[in-house]
Amino acid sequence: MEEKASMDAEVTRTARKQLFGFFEGGLAVNVLSATARLGIADHLAERPHNEVELSDALGAADPEIVVRFLRVAESMGLVRRSPDSGRFEETPMLTLLRREDGSCRNTVLAFTAPSYSRPAEMAHLAVLSGRSTTKQALGKDLWEHYADNLEEATWFAGAMHELTNTVADCVLAGYSFAGRDTVVDVGGSHGVFLSRILLSHSEAKGILFDRPEVVEQARRPLDDLGLTSRVRFIGGNFLREVPDGGDLYVLKSVLCDWDDENCTRILSCCHDAMGTDTPLVIVDWLRPDQSDVTLDSIDFLQAVLVNGRVRTLSQYETLLHAADLRLNRVLRTATGSDMPATVMEVFRR
Ligand SMILES: C[S@@+](CC[C@H](N)C(=O)[O-])C[C@H]1O[C@@H](n2cnc3c(N)ncnc32)[C@H](O)[C@@H]1O
Structure with missing residues (x-):
């Protein structure tokens, strides 16, 4: 009896860990989007930066939040710390976010933009209605939304x-x-x-x-x-x-x-x-x-x-x-x- 209860508790603990792991996945998408939007790849392509240097390059208010952000980016393999200088440097994944031909920067920007994330937040309504939630989320369909939002349209075409x-x-x-x-x-x-x-x-x-x-x-x-x-x-x-x-x-x-x-x-x-x-x-x-x-x-x-x-x-x-x-x-x-x-x-x- 006791053994069964402890097995049930273990199953619940594992399930909860799996469930909470999805929050990290959601945050990872936001950190990926922020990395692309801030042009971190272009700064680190020039040379490795410490948090103060990167903070200055970004025009950020406080290096502390920059380093807290970079810690998550590091855990995702987007940046790494140089073993010699301790500065943040690019990884092969980060090079794919450079502003250059052959990168995936626009793909990341377009697929994490409001035109995707807002309808996706309403996925439960799509499941119930069987229809896209884009009109509810954006007030128009995706193509009309792009017609009115040049930046997102440029990311999508990119x-x-x-x-x-x-x-x-x-x-x-x-x-x-x-x-x-x-x-x-x-x-x-x-x-x-x-x-x-x-x-x-x-x-x-x-x-x-x-x-x-x-x-x-x-x-x-x-x-x-x-x-x-x-x-x-x-x-x-x-x-x-x-x-x-x-x-x-x-x-x-x-x-x-x-x-x-x-x-x-x-x-x-x-x-x-x-x-x-x-x-x-x-x-x-x-x-x-x-x-x-x-x-x-x-x-x-x-x-x-x-x-x-x-x-x-x-x-x-x-x-x-x-x-x-x-x-x-x-x-x-x-x-x-x-x-x-x-x-x-x-x-x-
Ligand atoms: C997913 S994109 C594909 C683009 C391109 N064929 C490619 O594979 O690179 C779909 C394209 O359909 C266009 N489109 C959407 N509605 C349209 C319409 N009613 N008439 C003509 N083009 C339309 C969009 O503007 C967009 O460029």
């Missing part, structure tokens, strides 16, 4: 740049875009994927199609790459219409943002713009039949934020059928299932 650049190598290695005169990137953000196609196919031209305010912001990055003369910028709404005249259409990381009804609208608009032999290349998450912790988390987050989901192949096939399209082939690229990098080539039926 995140798309960072993530899409990572998967573009694998997609371009596995799927041939050769011989396509005009590539239309539907919901193409600031054009990172389109630019990668155009840079590897010098004869091709592109149409970048996205919301009007997003397309406006895309001119500069494409100009920096010397591509503006090969790109037409078209602003619009892919739930209503998609530009015609393309020899290949791309929908990358778009369908995962929408419910079935809106996906059918987007696909139907693509269908209407495509010729009989024009391919539509969908690049997105593919959910395996068995459970996968990363994809299960992304799937739930997509539901909370945008009424979206991570779909299985048969769910894609149902959507395509509803839009009078057919799946021709599926290419699982080398990045693995934890990136939105599965290529599905689709034609009109």
Whole structure:
């Protein structure tokens, strides 16, 4: 009897420890966000700093709070103390938060911004209603929120740049875009994927199609790459219409943002713009039949934020059928299932 009671107490102690561990996880996200926002990586890239030096560099009021913050960052492996000088120095993880090409800084900023954290705080309401909480949390949907918040929109487009650049190598290695005169990137953000196609196919031209305010912001990055003369910028709404005249259409990381009804609208608009032999290349998450912790988390987050989901192949096939399209082939690229990098080539039926 006593033995059972002591075992029960031990189970409860362990469960409580696990439960309270999630608070640390939540705080870790805030510390990660603060590290990115404060530009700690750029300061420590110059040289190691002690708390007073870093405090001065940040313009912080009190070095004591800086060191208390850095202790948590150290426990997360974001910074470490030099064994010789005791100063704080960068770790490989921190270098990924530098303001430079190839880093993940915008991804961290976008995914810890109010546009994500506020709807996520209301996850219980999404579970009860089965609908995204973004309108309740932000007063508008995610895309309207970005239209009104340039800083968060810039972080989000930067995140798309960072993530899409990572998967573009694998997609371009596995799927041939050769011989396509005009590539239309539907919901193409600031054009990172389109630019990668155009840079590897010098004869091709592109149409970048996205919301009007997003397309406006895309001119500069494409100009920096010397591509503006090969790109037409078209602003619009892919739930209503998609530009015609393309020899290949791309929908990358778009369908995962929408419910079935809106996906059918987007696909139907693509269908209407495509010729009989024009391919539509969908690049997105593919959910395996068995459970996968990363994809299960992304799937739930997509539901909370945008009424979206991570779909299985048969769910894609149902959507395509509803839009009078057919799946021709599926290419699982080398990045693995934890990136939105599965290529599905689709034609009109
Ligand atoms: C997740 S991002 C994907 C961006 C890009 N395809 C990539 O993978 O890098 C989704 C894009 O859809 C765009 N979008 C959202 N609603 C739209 C609409 N109604 N019409 C056109 N584009 C829209 C957003 O502005 C955003 O750039």
